[in-house]
Amino acid sequence: xxxxxxxxxxxxxxxxxxxxxxxxxxxxxxxxxxxxxxxxxxxxxxxxxxxxxxxxxxxxxxxxxxxxxxxxxxxxxxxxxxxxxxxxxxxxxxxxxxxxxxxxxxxxxxxxxxxxxxxxxxxxxxxxxxxxxxxxxxxxxxxxxxxxxxxxxxxxxxxxxxxxxxxxxxxxxxxxxxxxxxxxxxxxxxxxxxxxxxxxxxxxxxxxxxxxxxxxxxxxxxxx
Amino acid sequence: xxxxxxxxxxxxxxxxxxxxxxxxxxxxxxxxxxxxxxxxxxxxxxxxxxxxxxxxxxxxxxxxxxxxxxxxxxxxxxxxxxxxxxxxxxxxxxxxxxxxxxx
Numbered sequence: 413x414x415x416x417x418x419x420x421x422x423x424x425x426x427x428x429x430x431x432x433x434x435x436x437x438x439x440x441x442x443x444x445x446x447x448x449x450x451x452x453x454x455x456x457x458x459x460x461x462x463x464x465x466x467x468x469x470x471x472x473x474x475x476x477x478x479x480x481x482x483x484x485x486x487x488x489x490x491x492x493x494x495x496x497x498x499x500x501x502x503x504x505x506x507x508x509x510x511x512x513x514x515x516x517x518x519x520x521x522x523x524x525x526x527x528x529x530x531x532x533x534x535x536x537x538x539x540x541x542x543x544x545x546x547x548x549x550x551x552x553x554x555x556x557x558x559x560x561x562x563x564x565x566x567x568x569x570x571x572x573x574x575x576x577x578x579x580x581x582x583x584x585x586x587x588x589x590x591x592x593x594x595x596x597x598x599x600x601x602x603x604x605x606x607x608x609x610x611x612x613x614x615x616x617x618x619x620x621x622x623x624x625x626x627x628x629x630x631x632x633x634x635x636x
Numbered sequence: 637x638x639x640x641x642x643x644x645x646x647x648x649x650x651x652x653x654x655x656x657x658x659x660x661x662x663x664x665x666x667x668x669x670x671x672x673x674x675x676x677x678x679x680x681x682x683x684x685x686x687x688x689x690x691x692x693x694x695x696x697x698x699x700x701x702x703x704x705x706x707x708x709x710x711x712x713x714x715x716x717x718x719x720x721x722x723x724x725x726x727x728x729x730x731x732x733x734x735x736x737x738x739x
Contacts, residue, residue: 427720448640459648472643484647490682491651495658497676500667507659514655520683569696570728576690577709577727581720583684584710592680599681603688622685627678
């Protein structure tokens with residue numbers, strides 16, 4: 413195996429794997445509570461592989477199927493710009509294999525790590541990292557489904573906060589290193605406006621609007 | 637096929653298409669192209685907006701507990717030499733502790 417695959421896999425087994433595991437354990441338990449089987453939960457984690465969209469799909473009961481699919485897609489719409497921004501870094505014959513692994517955790521790690529790696533190693537690093545955290549997601553979905561009855565509601569709620577803290581710290585670490593502070597700051601400033609959306613509109617619209625407004629503002633300020 | 641499988645498979649296919657479209661759109665663009673810079677800015681903004689909304693939206697933990705958790709996590713992260721796991725552990729403990737104090 414090429415050393416870059418191993419490097420990516422090894423670097424995935426840190427705080428990000430812990431954050432992923434906690435979130436997917438909570439998801440596995442939520443799948444159980446919603447009345448879906450283990451197979452359904454595993455296909456969701458493997459195929460959708462975006463927690464916001466996965467949580468929306470838990471409401472895919474008769475009569476709400478179309479709304480659940482649309483809501484899931486909207487909740488994960490950020491994957492499109494994420495994939496576009498990743499493309500120049502993983503370009504080459506291995507890029508198509510990277511597609512299923514474009515999700516927040518691998519993307520955030522890749523955008524911070526790949527520019528410092530030699531170009532031929534980048535897609536391999538991403539595949540090693542992506543496959544590792546994806547596997548962690550599947551294993552912990554199964555674990556969460558199996559132990560759902562043993563997890564108290566406060567523990568489940570706490571598990572869902574792990575990912576929030578992980579990404580908050582990842583952003584802080586990036587800012588401290590002089591990372592993309594304009595975009596991070598603009599997204600954070602735009603976010604509270606999402607709470608002003610009229611009742612009845614899906615929350616995903618608010619997140620999408622904050623991302624587009626904040627990101628575009630940061631981009632325009634950068635261009636000056 | 638049982639309940640929920642149709643929407644799940646449709647959503648999985650659509651999400652894969654979303655990812656593939658992003659890669660395909662940027663396939664021939666150089667890394668320095670403004671469209672790539674815009675996509676990266678929107679993605680970074682989406683990440684920080686998601687974190688902020690998770691901290692301030694009405695949710696399963698009191699707002700004060702979540703904000704205290706984030707503040708303690710950040711403090712512990714920097715005090716521990718920018719190590720993520722101590723920061724996350726301290727933040728979780730703070731959320732739990734403040735929630736317990738609030739009764």
